[in-house]
Amino acid sequence: MFPIRDDNPTLRTPVITWGLILANVAVWVLVEGMGSGQALGRAICELGLIPGELLQRIPAGTQLPIGDGMACVILPTPTWYAPLTSMFLHGSWLHLLGNMWFLHVFGNNVEDVMGRGRFLAFYLLCGLAAAFAQVAQSPDSIIPMVGASGAIGGVMGAYVALYPRARVHTFVFLFFLELPAFVMLGYWFFLQLAGSAASPSEGGGVAFWAHVGGFVAGLVLSRLFRDPELLAIHRQMTRLHFRS
Numbered sequence: 001m002f003p004i005r006d007d008n009p010t011l012r013t014p015v016i017t018w019g020l021i022l023a024n025v026a027v028w029v030l031v032e033g034m035g036s037g038q039a040l041g042r043a044i045c046e047l048g049l050i051p052g053e054l055l056q057r058i059p060a061g062t063q064l065p066i067g068d069g070m071a072c073v074i075l076p077t078p079t080w081y082a083p084l085t086s087m088f089l090h091g092s093w094l095h096l097l098g099n100m101w102f103l104h105v106f107g108n109n110v111e112d113v114m115g116r117g118r119f120l121a122f123y124l125l126c127g128l129a130a131a132f133a134q135v136a137q138s139p140d141s142i143i144p145m146v147g148a149s150g151a152i153g154g155v156m157g158a159y160v161a162l163y164p165r166a167r168v169h170t171f172v173f174l175f176f177l178e179l180p181a182f183v184m185l186g187y188w189f190f191l192q193l194a195g196s197a198a199s200p201s202e203g204g205g206v207a208f209w210a211h212v213g214g215f216v217a218g219l220v221l222s223r224l225f226r227d228p229e230l231l232a233i234h235r236q237m238t239r240l241h242f243r244s
Helices: 013-033 035-045 082-088 091-115 117-136 149-162 181-198 209-226 226-242
Strands: 001-007 062-065 068-073 167-172 175-180
Touching: 001 091, 013 035, 013 082, 013 091, 013 117, 035 062, 035 068, 035 082, 082 117, 091 117, 091 149, 091 226, 117 149, 117 209, 149 181, 149 209, 167 181, 175 181, 181 209
Parallel strands: none
Antiparallel strands: 001 167, 062 068, 167 175
């Protein structure tokens, strides 16, 4: 299931959503060298989140192979900033583009009813919640975690809480369907739960528990971060939009 767009108008330009997309692209280009071997490996080792390193469960000096003859060396002190920096890293072009498209589709409407400052704080908190959910599930893991999908999972959790019946145009196999948000995003969440049950740790390189943790955090935090006045204006505008 892949979202194409939603029928959900916005009040104003989603500055933070676009800023986050640009920040992720900039990190990919300038820090990760657009996936070039050495730059990518160095960024993952220095800025990615390794649960066993963060919790100091892996002896300092241990070398963790990450492919192409490269290895991460475990430091004697954990990098406290890794849960934050890891959410701006990606492992491939496909990883980056998929995440940024989901943020593009769902982020603007969530930002709309939170306000820009609140939305930025919300996004970062969801990303941290996602990271710590995966760390709690796999505290001894030696696999570096990178990607914005946990934070974006939070955005999707907020979206379904705020707009459960918004129509999302979705590509499913060979068909284009128009589905309510609670169906499309509920199915996505079900897939993450199924993946986490089948692979208690990172299965096939996918941190399912980070996705689950981010989504749940988004559901909960959306009630705290939404602006009731902005939400009322948005709902009124939506009613007028569909009457016209």
